[in-house]
Amino acid sequence: MYKYICAYFIILIITVSLFSQEKSKITSLSLKDAIEIAIKNHPEIQKSRQNVEAAKGRHLKDISLPPLSLSLSNEYIKGGTSLSNFDERTIEISQEFDFPSVYFAKNSRGNAEINSFVSGLEQTTNFVRIEVKRAYYTALAKYQLLKIAEENINIANEFFKKAEIRYKVGEVSNLELLTAKVHLSEAKSCIETAKKEYNSAVNILNFALGFGIQLDFANIKFLDSLAYNKLNLVIEELLNKSLQINPNLKKVSYELESSEINRQIAWMNLIPSFNASYMLQTRAGVSDYYGVKLGINFPLWFIFDQRGQLQETKAINQYYQFELQNIKNTILSKINDAYIDFVNDEKQLNLYQNELIPQAEEIFRTAELSYQAGEITYLEFLQAKFTTINAKTNLIKSLFDYKEAIINLEVSTGITIE
Numbered sequence: 001m002y003k004y005i006c007a008y009f010i011i012l013i014i015t016v017s018l019f020s021q022e023k024s025k026i027t028s029l030s031l032k033d034a035i036e037i038a039i040k041n042h043p044e045i046q047k048s049r050q051n052v053e054a055a056k057g058r059h060l061k062d063i064s065l066p067p068l069s070l071s072l073s074n075e076y077i078k079g080g081t082s083l084s085n086f087d088e089r090t091i092e093i094s095q096e097f098d099f100p101s102v103y104f105a106k107n108s109r110g111n112a113e114i115n116s117f118v119s120g121l122e123q124t125t126n127f128v129r130i131e132v133k134r135a136y137y138t139a140l141a142k143y144q145l146l147k148i149a150e151e152n153i154n155i156a157n158e159f160f161k162k163a164e165i166r167y168k169v170g171e172v173s174n175l176e177l178l179t180a181k182v183h184l185s186e187a188k189s190c191i192e193t194a195k196k197e198y199n200s201a202v203n204i205l206n207f208a209l210g211f212g213i214q215l216d217f218a219n220i221k222f223l224d225s226l227a228y229n230k231l232n233l234v235i236e237e238l239l240n241k242s243l244q245i246n247p248n249l250k251k252v253s254y255e256l257e258s259s260e261i262n263r264q265i266a267w268m269n270l271i272p273s274f275n276a277s278y279m280l281q282t283r284a285g286v287s288d289y290y291g292v293k294l295g296i297n298f299p300l301w302f303i304f305d306q307r308g309q310l311q312e313t314k315a316i317n318q319y320y321q322f323e324l325q326n327i328k329n330t331i332l333s334k335i336n337d338a339y340i341d342f343v344n345d346e347k348q349l350n351l352y353q354n355e356l357i358p359q360a361e362e363i364f365r366t367a368e369l370s371y372q373a374g375e376i377t378y379l380e381f382l383q384a385k386f387t388t389i390n391a392k393t394n395l396i397k398s399l400f401d402y403k404e405a406i407i408n409l410e411v412s413t414g415i416t417i418e
Contacts, residue, residue, distance in 0.1 A: 233339070
């Protein structure tokens with residue numbers, strides 16, 4: 001009996017442990033960890049990896065020889081007798097193959113196609129990384145705005161209570177008390193909006209990570225911040241580096257290379273292909289005969305088939321040439337636009353950090369002391385408070401805009417900047 005009870009408790013403990021592991025959620029998250037999780041789990045990246053594997057499979061299939069043909073024939077069988085009553089039997093093994101240069105060209109084409117899908121995987125990985133960064137910084141910004149809303153409601157609640165006390169002793173008017181009450185109601189409304197926007201941002205981040213509900217929405221702790229990092233970016237260096245390593249550009253370059261090889265193969269199809277056969281023969285009961293057969297397949301109908309291939313591959317090749325130039329032009333234009341935004345957002349951020357925030361905080365401190373001393377009205381204090389809150393809110397928005405500008409530079413260049 002004791003053994004059964006022990007076994008029951010062991011099974012119960014294991015079951016509870018497995019259940020708790022299944023239900024465990026992420027409670028702390030750094031940007032680096034978020035990116036690693038997404039790269040490992042995101043379905044789009046998994047799909048791109050499978051595209052690479054499929055391209056490798058097509059490459060092997062493309063350079064392989066056609067199936068080997070094995071045939072058996074019994075001939076000169078007298079009518080009304082069985083198949084075994086033959087006078088001549090032939091066992092034949094035959095193989096068709098193209099000119100050797102065609103296989104070298106197909107091998108080069110396969111490698112180019114594989115490299116194209118590898119670049120596509122890199123492009124998808126960059127896209128996922130960008131989306132995670134954007135979602136992570138958005139959630140951070142919404143979290144800090146929520147903290148400002150909480151600070152705002154605490155101040156509003158505190159001054160409403162003070163306004164009630166001062167109203168009872170006749171130090172302030174009913175209008176000032178009503179104003180404090182309205183402001184408290186507005187602060188409560190603002191914090192509810194801030195909570196909603198924050199939860200929505202965390203949900204978007206959870207989706208960007210590439211799996212189901214795993215983030216602990218109520219207790220998630222972000223290990224990174226929207227801190228300003230000075231970056232010494234030179235546009236000429238960004239342009240040159242992007243033209244070298246941009247995955248979208250590399251992808252189309254490999255597609256252009258593949259299309260050029262396709263043109264070569266189309267021309268090679270005008271070269272005859274070959275077939276060879278080896279035969280073991282039995283005749284009149286003697287089985288020590290053999291035979292060899294060599295053949296050449298001439299593309300006599302090239303006016304339709306090969307001519308059509310040449311026309312098609314030429315058009316596709318020119319298409320990728322124009323596409324490559326178009327992508328280069330687009331990259332240069334987007335990098336220029338993103339760099340201008342980056343410079344402007346950095347200036348705006350420095351303005352808030354170095355001038356507007358210190359001034360707004362000094363105004364609030366002075367107004368708070370003056371209000372407590374009865375030197376200014378609540379409305380005057382409220383104006384100072386709004387100035388400080390707006391400055392803090394705009395600072396967070398400027399920090400996010402700065403991060404967003406860096407992200408847009410990464411999108412346009414294909415380079416990981418930060």
